[in-house]
Amino acid sequence: MQDFYKRIIQPLGQDRYSAWTMLVMAIAVLISLPVLTVLSGIFRDTGAIWQHLAATVLATYITNSLGLMVGVGLGVVLIGTGTAWLVTMCRFPGRWMFEWGLLLPLAAPAYILAYTYTELLEFYGPVQTSLRGWFGWQSVQDYWFPDIRSLWGAIALLTLTLYPYVYLLVRTAFLSQSASTLEACRMLGCGPWQSFLIVALPLARPAIMAGLSLALMETLNDYGTVQYFAVDTFTTGIYRTWFGMGEQQAASQLSAFLLLFILALVLLERGARGQAQYYQTAPHRQPLAAYSLRGWRAIAAQLACFLPIGLGLLFPGAILLQMTLENWSQTFNEEFWGFAYNSLLLALLTAGIAVAIALLMAYGLRLQPNLGMRLATQVAAMGYAVPGSVIAVGILVPVGGLDNAIDAWMRSTWGISSGLLLSGTIAALVFAYLVRFLAVSFSTIDASLTKIKPSLDDAARSLGHSPLSTLVRIHAPLMGRGLLTAVTLGFCGCDEGITRHPHYSPL
Template structure:
């Protein structure tokens, strides 16, 4: 055994293999960055007349609607998420323990599904308005009807009640780690409870609120189904209609580039808003003690917390169950086309999960194995570059992938003489898009799992002559099973729900549950679409329940 080995310096074989991991990580990062670069090049290389037309007729209205939508949804998710997180953390009232996890349930509802459900429930001749007219003594919608949900305010409401858990989740974790002593000190100085919340608690929670808000806004920017169902012309809808309806790739690229700039602006604002935040607390920090509420105060707190759960999950879920029962009872089963869509969904989602998990493991392991070299960590830079795909809306990513996939197909045809589509308009293209979109989830989960594994295990393996690959396989992978399982579950469910990229890149006559629901809602056949929507929601419930259990265990 050499002295260099005992000092923890890598053997030449270990160093060479570590370089191989870096090469693989660089290639994965380049695959993520290529569609973004192609998109920018296609948009900037287009004729100036395209920009003039977009600037005059498309971008003003679409950008205005998108900005208003982002502002409205941001206000709802901030108020609902922060308010419910504080009530559940700082106060004790009946149902509090159940609400701690129930407030996460809307995460299982994709935005296009909740829009689909509310469109039918709040229709002028739907169950809600019919019941209201019966109570008020009106006979027809001409005498009384609620404001039309197909509007910008309707889209703000629908997206807000389903996306507030992003703020609730991050803010609740921040509230749970705040010290009771700071609140007691403020109270000793004469501040009442409302002043303590505004001047002490809320400023300390700003980083968590900013993180949750940025995630909610990125999901809003990525949405296409809810916005189109509700008749709101956003930038995302404009990209889809420009490419699909007019076959104008240059125009779609220019709108998509505008969306990308907006998405990066949201991320920059989130990081800029908390750039100077610094926190410190003593080792014996005492968590916030929940204050017991009784009577009217307890009832009000319960209503304020249960209302978002009812609007964001309870009412749509009950609607889907009722409509699914009607469909199965009247027809006697599920249609063959829907079963085929379910099979396609499982095939694409499982394939994308495997690819995403392997790529995330490679990138995270490259960052881990190169960390000891000091200075610039190329592996960590690759991990950050590969994670940018999650911030890119699915429609933008799909448009950016069109040219690279077509180029690969032409190159493959020239080599093997096959003129069929290998990636463009194929399942392979969908898998690539899903992997790029959700790679950040895999990388983040694996990095978090690796951070819990002591470096001494890796050093011991090196001393015993193991390579980087064998160390990963024999030491780290068994310890990473929980992180890999959680990551695969999240990626699988997100892939099942993905709609924008699927609409643009799917093969001809290829339906997933998401596209099937989109088509049924567009035709107004809600009973058939409810079956697909319920299947997606049931699949999304599992990771939400696991997430809730994890948070509760961490708080204990």
């Protein structure tokens, strides 16, 4: 306990930025409250329930979750990084359309794609029905067809919807890289592949890892896709234990185990990075010299960029559009426009607040990167890996307790009831989304800050600037692309999260 105080608590009050540090710590503790509520359940006795889970399904949850993480991780890194390099450093017909088009699949929930592709590729779907008609097959014994409702199907659909996290962050990193660095690489005889592998890719590592961590947390949090495909993961196990078996404590322990798993991965990557730094030592205002692609290379680049968009949005979107037009009067009713307004309001409000909080936390971590600050910010950003219903309970318990305490005080003091001041308003919902999606903004902004040399902070301090003035007048302009990316990802994430669960309606 004494060692914990010396390493974490004591440094917080001794640094030169104590006020800023304590503000960041207070915000981190507030955002972490639902996560800490879930983590506290790991120490409670659940009797034979946990032993039953460990003996029957826990190994399956771990195996399937690891399989999803490995498959989706490889997929999003390959697609996101590859397409980001193509549209940033190569010139080919249609490139300007792919620059923004590759972001569009982020707006398509994976479970919607699961429903669509299942209807297309199942035994009763039009694809297999047409094959049987063309070749005269009678049953599944006459031919082989891949099963979409499997672990590999879930990996494919989650990859198609989550690769934009990596694409957007890595493209921002490529655009921010110094043109002189790449030109020096070319002058030394490096070709396009060598420039990419030796220079550009290592410099983009923070952005790649930030996008990858977001995609993996979203993968572990997904419920609709894996539940529909009958792939048992930690998330389905949490829902099943909580709502099926009625064991809230055991479900909280599964959530805590999942959170510790995520925290271990983050710390492992930080440790593997070691003392490596990724600062840009030259200005990047000079336009990047692009590679001109012609012939079959241009066609290959177009195909590589079109396939993720086509499979992740255009093809299933066309099917959904057809279904929408066939049921126009039932779809675009008054209730639909109410849902659309609520979704837009919540997404805009939450995205703006999340970026502001993430900027304060990331800059506070930059000012005082001790163990306490790192731990606080990482725990605050772990809500992205927690199922939405678990976060809801983690919020309703303390917020409901605060509402009841205020109501009891008002009754005893003034003889009136205050009702539900927090848990019955939009404030609790916005707070839930902040807990859920803060990691999106924090990872993006933190990746942008790592590319700014600390010497700029020292120069600002020597000229008499305060930390806030340094952040507003120096760092924020240099992080323009990163801030815009954080707002975009936060808005898309919040808007998608509103309909993440297949049985959930906004507000």
